Amino acid sequence: MFVLSPLMYRRPFLTLMEQQLLLLSLQYIYRHQIAENVPLEDTITFDELAQVTKLNSKDLTRFLRVAISRHVFQEPKKGVIGHTAASKLLCKNPMLKAWLLxxxxxxxxxxxxxxxxxEKWPGSEEPNETGYSLAHGTRDNPFNEIRKDHHRHQQFITAMRFSHLHPDxxxxYLLNHYKFGDTGSDDKSTRTVVDIGGSNGEVAIEIASRYSHVSCIVQDLPDTIAGLQSQVPLALKGRVTGMAHDFLTPQPVHGADIYLLRWILHDWSDAYCVKILQNLIPxxxxxxxxxxxxxxxxEPGQLGIKAERDLRYMDISMKAFNNARERDVEAWESLFTEADSRFRFLGVSMPPGARMSIIEAEWMGDKTPLPTC
Known part of the structure; x- marks a missing residue:
């Protein structure tokens, strides 16, 4: 019988280590602005580049040769470095650069x-008791920590927008699958959608463009929402407005038809998500x-191994960053149940081709909730 040697199983683990070492090289390249100091259409020696960047030539050479082995930069002759298409993107594409940062x-x-x-905070759901907290020496949550430096904050926002450019x-997918203007009848009276944490208003603008009887209020922190009106087309002025609001405090807009949370709750632990939902109730x-x-x-095994692996990576990334998590259907339903029994959980749907689901609940108030779907 053919038996695989234990050495055969090293490869996946070695690959993980190689990825970490490449990231170490890219961190060096970003932090010391290496790409910007290599001529776009010419070459430069390692020694010359070290002088320009005020770095140790031996260290610089070693870090860059790791990147060169993955076609980020090239060494056309010994001791000389030039750009490749990949390394040029670090100069020319600010969104990619922000994402790398x-x-x-x-x-x-x-x-x-x-x-x-x-080990220090077992089972913690607090956003300031994380790997991020230890790595960055802060007792603030990551969002507040990043916000302290304007450039760092802007780069973070740009990186998030770059990540969201993925077609999935x-x-x-949201706008074609969920009918924000549908009342279930012929009634076309004005409906109000509150886009909580709606950033630059991209979603709200699209909703208002599709439904002439829908008005949208975009809520976010003051510095994020400040430029909203410059993004709103003239035809939608008055129907797409901005409001400074922190969703960890009580919701100020009463009586809206829909409260939208897109790309919000996965950033927070269950305890904080329950608080966010409870802040809506009044x-x-x-x-x-x-x-x-x-x-x-x-459920485990329902996706191909690559797709499931990507989701598991995202889940543990959120743990590291903010003690947050990605959730399955049961976990989504539990959030609403824990927040208040008067929420009726309507279920989870996944538009074909999308990576993000639509999770919906209805506020029943004093009416006895019907069984969930």
Whole structure:
């Protein structure tokens, strides 16, 4: 019988280590602005580049040769470095550059301290008791910590927008699948949608464009919402408005038809998600809908191994960053149940081709909730 040697099983683990070492090289390249100091259409020696960047030539050469082995830069002759198509993107594409910063300087250090955090704060759901907290030496939550530095904050926002450019995350899946203007009757009276944590208003603008009887209020923190009106087309002025609001405080807009949370709850632990939902309750009218657009993890084995692995990576990334998590259907339902028994959980649907699900609940108020779907 043919028996595989234990050495055959090293490869997956070696690959993981190789990826970490490449990231180490990219962190060095980003932090010291290496790409910007290599001529776009010419070459430069390692020694010359070391002088320009004020770095040790031997260290620089070793870090760059790791990147060169993956076609980030090239060494056309010994001791000389030039750009490749990949390395040029680090100069020419600010979104990619911001994303690399986010991975190398924000997330990766957090990953390396996450096991330490679970030992220091076992089972914690607090956003300041994480691998990120230990790696960055902060007792603030990551969002507040990043916000302290304007450039760092802007880079973080840009990185998030770059991540969301993936076709599977396109807002068309939400807009084509969920009818924000549908009242279930011929009634076309004005409906109000509150986009909580709605950033630059991209989703709200699309909703208002599709439904002439829908008005949207975009809520986010003051510095995020400040530029909203410059993004709103003239034809939608008055129907798409902005409001400064922290969703960890009570909801100020009472009586809206739909409260939308897109890419929000996966950033927070269960305890904080329950608080976010409870903050809505005083504002809710009977029949109001809570629409969550976020990842919903299928049962183990329902996806191909690559797709499931990606979701598991995302889940543990959220743990490292903010003690947050990705959730399955049962976990989504539990959030609403724990927040208040008057929420009627309507279920989870996944538009074909999308990576994000639509999770919906209805506020029943004093009316006895019907059985969930």
């Amino acid at each position: 986010n991975i190398a300087e924000e997330f990766w250090p957090a990953f390396t301290r996450t096991v330490d955090a679970t 995350y396109n807002i068309s 504002a809710l009218k009977q029949g109001a809908r809570i629409v969550v657009n976020d990842i919903s993890i299928p």
